[in-house]
Amino acid sequence: MTRPLRARIDLQALAHNFSVARNAAPNSRIMAVIKANAYGHGAVPVSRALANADAYAVASVEEAMQLREAGIRQDIVLLEGVFEPAELELAVTHQLQLVVHTPEQVRWLETFRSDASVRLWLKLNTGMNRLGFSPRDALPVWQRLQRLSYVKSAGLRWMSHLACADEYHNPATSRQLNSFVETVQFADSLQGARAERSLANSAALLTRPDTHFDWVRPGIMLYGVSPMVPGYEAGFNLRPVMTLESRLIAVHELQKGDAIGYGQTWTCPEAMPVGVVAIGYGDGYPRHAPSGTPVLVNGNTAPLVGRVSMDMLCVDLRGQPEAKCGDPVVLWGEGLPVEGIAERAGTIGYELLCGVSARVPRFYQTVPGRPA
Numbered sequence: 001m002t003r004p005l006r007a008r009i010d011l012q013a014l015a016h017n018f019s020v021a022r023n024a025a026p027n028s029r030i031m032a033v034i035k036a037n038a039y040g041h042g043a044v045p046v047s048r049a050l051a052n053a054d055a056y057a058v059a060s061v062e063e064a065m066q067l068r069e070a071g072i073r074q075d076i077v078l079l080e081g082v083f084e085p086a087e088l089e090l091a092v093t094h095q096l097q098l099v100v101h102t103p104e105q106v107r108w109l110e111t112f113r114s115d116a117s118v119r120l121w122l123k124l125n126t127g128m129n130r131l132g133f134s135p136r137d138a139l140p141v142w143q144r145l146q147r148l149s150y151v152k153s154a155g156l157r158w159m160s161h162l163a164c165a166d167e168y169h170n171p172a173t174s175r176q177l178n179s180f181v182e183t184v185q186f187a188d189s190l191q192g193a194r195a196e197r198s199l200a201n202s203a204a205l206l207t208r209p210d211t212h213f214d215w216v217r218p219g220i221m222l223y224g225v226s227p228m229v230p231g232y233e234a235g236f237n238l239r240p241v242m243t244l245e246s247r248l249i250a251v252h253e254l255q256k257g258d259a260i261g262y263g264q265t266w267t268c269p270e271a272m273p274v275g276v277v278a279i280g281y282g283d284g285y286p287r288h289a290p291s292g293t294p295v296l297v298n299g300n301t302a303p304l305v306g307r308v309s310m311d312m313l314c315v316d317l318r319g320q321p322e323a324k325c326g327d328p329v330v331l332w333g334e335g336l337p338v339e340g341i342a343e344r345a346g347t348i349g350y351e352l353l354c355g356v357s358a359r360v361p362r363f364y365q366t367v368p369g370r371p372a
């Protein structure tokens, strides 16, 4: 038997979540964010399953090239633009759209020559304070970029990013929105034309229609994970795309006082069955998940006990004394939302999904119950 661990990727759930995004933002185009290997789900199969997306967004030329080499022809946006001028030629050859967020990138573009037309997104810093030009600096940059021969006037668009949209009541979102609108409307009035704009991530897409504009940029929601902070129960009707599955590879009857795993951090309070599951932090299961974190064995909860090892973890089988070697285990996904596991481990679902390591085989499912 091969190691039983795999990440099952439900492409129907992905398509369903995409339709949730469409319905929530019916008047916007959708830039599906598939950076970081589609949040760990596999960028090429995910992009193929999201063929109705109006564009894809990735974080680097390498990520974009992976899609182009797989024959993906749709528009692709580089969310951080290029990292050095040498990348411009490749980006333009492969018709990538570039975010422009630093004066350096503006200078690289001004010395770059091309006969092709290039679409640029000017990144405005409205309060995230990570990338982009301040509202005051952005207008002269906009005008400089418009003068570039290979940037047709329709080729320049506005983008900004929200810092706190996952907290529904945080007033920062409205402040960022106001700053964004003020700046882009002023630029529109100067040039006598309306440029396209994009502000919303998943959280804003689902909860703030006033941020939708021309393009929404959903990432995490496409993978079936709530973008909101824990405790915000909104019933978005998302379905988990990744189910991380393994099996019991050993079951032991331990005695009262027996301690489990590295550091012997958990001790059996009574004679009890303990199962060993083939998954560990080397696969991306968080080592910080404490004893008590739920795991599903045969569809029933069996709490994690002891420290997570590199390739294995242990579970308390007192709730199902019949469980045996080979029985199926779910670490997160269908029936066990990754959000809850993340909360136990002191992180967010995004990190757990992105962290599923390369040694975990991805298994693509198009019809429920049947492999792709």
Ligand SMILES: *Cc1c(COP(=O)(O)O)cnc(C)c1O
Binding pocket: 033, 035, 079, 161, 200, 201, 202, 203, 217, 218, 219, 220, 221, 227
């Ligand atoms: C990652 C990213 C997104 C997607 O965010 P989610 O919270 O996953 O929806 C959108 N825009 C930018 C600029 C990003 O970097």
